[in-house]
Amino acid sequence: MRISSFRRAGLGLFFLSATLVSGMSMSADRVTGPEFVTRSEVMATHGMAATSHPLATQVALDILKAGGSAVDAAIAANAMLGLVEPTGCGIGGDLFAIVWDAESKQLRGLNASGRSPRGLELQWFLDNGYESIPKLGPLPVSVPGTVDGWFELHERFGRLPMQKVLAPAIRYAWEGVPVPEVIAYYWEKNAEQRQQYPGFAEVFMPGGRVPAKGEVFRNPALANTYARIADEGRDVFYRGEMARTMADYLQANGGFLAYEDFAAHRSEWVDPVSTNYRGYDVWQLPPNTQGIAALQMLNILEAWDIAAMGFDSPDYLHLLVEAKKLAFEDRARFYADPAFSDIPTGALISKDYAERRRALIDVEKAAEAFPHGDPAVLGQGDTIYLTVADDDGNMVSLIQSNYRGMGSGMTPPGLGFGLQNRGEMFTLEPGHPNVYAPAKRPFHTIIPAFVTRDGKPWLSFGVMGGGMQPQGHVQVLVNLIDFGMNLQAAGDAPRVRHDGSSEPTGERMTDGGVVRLEKGFPAAAIEELQRRGHRVEVANDGGYGGYQAIRRDGEVWVGASESRKDGHAAGY
Known part of the structure; x- marks a missing residue:
């Protein structure tokens, strides 16, 4: 019993x-609730923050209570996460955000991703025998865009001075923070591959080893870096001494980024794009992100009565996986920096195009491979995610990452952070939209999301984790809209992840890939998926993403946070 x-x-x-x-x-x-739910939704009337670390959430709330805007609180939380969760983010990485501006009642999108070195050509890789860009070391490092992203957001939507916004993270960096369990696990895994690179151990392995769960980690170098950024502004990072330190360090260790690459960097304000799914307008940022993959998947799934199938039914799981395969073939072929290629975004997320692609799905059999689509016929990823809402109704959906956990391993001296390895995402295939080129932004996996209903804000959310992100976005939305789950249950529900699709780096799917299920799906569903030709593995391998969300429900903010990690949602 x-x-x-x-x-x-x-x-x-x-x-x-x-x-x-x-x-x-x-x-x-x-x-109350389904058996997989870990806790209740969080509710408050003034403000809400949901981040992947409890201290970052508390910092965000402190900033809100001090009169800061949602953007101020998001920047403060992001800076805090760069200290407490270097396994997922830091100012050596890139940032994307969607902001609901309550005054204008509009969404604003920011692409704060950096570009490749101007002094490095594709031919260099080909002449030196590279078939792909390395995962670690100096070659995949692109200009980090986060700091410029902070200042762009702050200039438009901030209220408090940057000194006050960054003060909590500066204080904690000096005093130290205890390392929680999940972050400690990933820290050790990351350090095994990166400790060979100059500067990494000095910052992230104090005393010659990674900090264990419960040990206090201090980063005085990062405290100094944050303090200088707060006092001197974004130019100290891109045009001052820090830029020269990063450039000199990289070039001394076989890299190509130069001071001029940092000095030329600028973020870009972009218009979010959307599709309507059963009366809800789902918003993503356009390429070079992979956000529109989630919109393509939703368009494909919309034709079926998902609610009648049931959350853990083989029919739904089969269609979800096949829709993902179709969207990811287009992702591999078309998504890239629009400054270098004409990306047919409008056609890719159109309902007509979804109808054409949907026709390729066999409801009884898994596909070993799909061709990418031809939108021209219509005329046309470890990370942190956080979301904050303030008392005036402003909301921020923000995602920020080093890539592959702690990035490239390259750690400039005296600055307290490592550099990203997003350049790994370029392909070396000549003629491909995502082929490497100087001063180009690579294909990006990190995607913030937003949902409006009848022109009003309804949901700010994200799911971290490389190629899992659009898959996670779709599953959360289907859980909410089709299956009627609450905000916490929609994130706690067991997830499915399909691995093995074609990639923008040039890899091709030929064998159908692997369907990985978290524990919690019924054996009968697994057996039926196998009968339809899917290769199925049940594994809680940590690769199902990290979820945070805030929903507007009348005058109440509702928050939820990822139970798989160290996240925390709180309001006041």
Whole structure:
């Protein structure tokens, strides 16, 4: 008998000795919601923050209570995460954001991703025998865009001075922060591959080893860097001493980024793009991100009665995987920096195009491969994610990353952070839209998301994790819209991840890939997926993403946070 059965029988709270309940299930079932739900939604009326670390959430709330805007709080939380969660983010990486401006009642998009070195040509890679750009070391490093992204956001939407916004992270960097369990795990895994690179161990392995769970980590070099950025502005990072330090360090260690690359960097304000899914307008940023893959998947799925199939049914799971395969073939072929290629974004996210692509799906059989589409016939990824809402109704959906956890391993002296390796995402295939070129932005996996309904803000959310991100976005939205889950349940529900699709780096899917399921799906569904030709693995391997969300419900903010990581949602 389950403990919840006793509660329903009216027996109230009790304690049962293990010796008295031998063989009895001691399931920790909640009294409300599905059995996979870990906790209730968080609710508040003034403001809300949801981040991947409790201290970052508290910092965001402190900034809101001090009169800061949602953007001020998001920047403060991001800076804090660069200290407490270097396994996912930092100012050596890039940033993307979608902001709901309550005054104008409009969405604004920011692409704060950096570009490749101007002094490095494609031919250099070909002449030196490279078939792909390395994952680690100096060659995949592109200009970090986060700091410029902070200042662009702050100039348009900030209220408090940057000194006050960055003050909490500066203080914590000096005092130190305890390392939580999940971050400690990823820190150790990342350090195994990166400790060979100059400067990495000095910052991230104090005393010659990574900090263990519960140990206090201090980063005085990062405190100094943040303090200088707060006092001197974005130019100290891109045109001052820090830019020269980063450039000299990289060139001394086999890299190509130069001072001029940093000095020329600028973020770009962009218009978010959307599709309507069952009455909800789902917004993403256009390429060079992969956000429109989620919109393509939703368009394909829209034709079926997903709600009638059931959350854990093989019919739904099969269609989800096949829709992902179709969208990712287009992702591999078309998504790139629009400054270098004419990306047919409008056609790719159109309903007519989805109808053409949907026709390729066999509802009874898994495809080993799909061709990419031809939108011209119509005339046309570890990371942190955070979201903040303020008392005036402004909302920020922000995602920021080093890529592959702690990035390239390259760690400039005296600055307290490592540099990203986003350049790895270029292909070396001549003629491909995402082929490497100087001063070009690579294809990007990190994507913030936003949903409006009847022109009003409804949901700000994201799911971290490389190619899992659009898959996670779709699953969260289907959980909310089709299956009627609440905000926390929609993130706690077991997820499916399809690996093995064609990639913008040139890899091609030929064998159907692998469908990976978290524990919690019924055996009958797994058996049926296998019968339809899917290769299925059940594994909780940490690759199902990290979710944060804030929903507007009348005058109430509703928050939820990822149970798979160290996240926290809180309001006031």
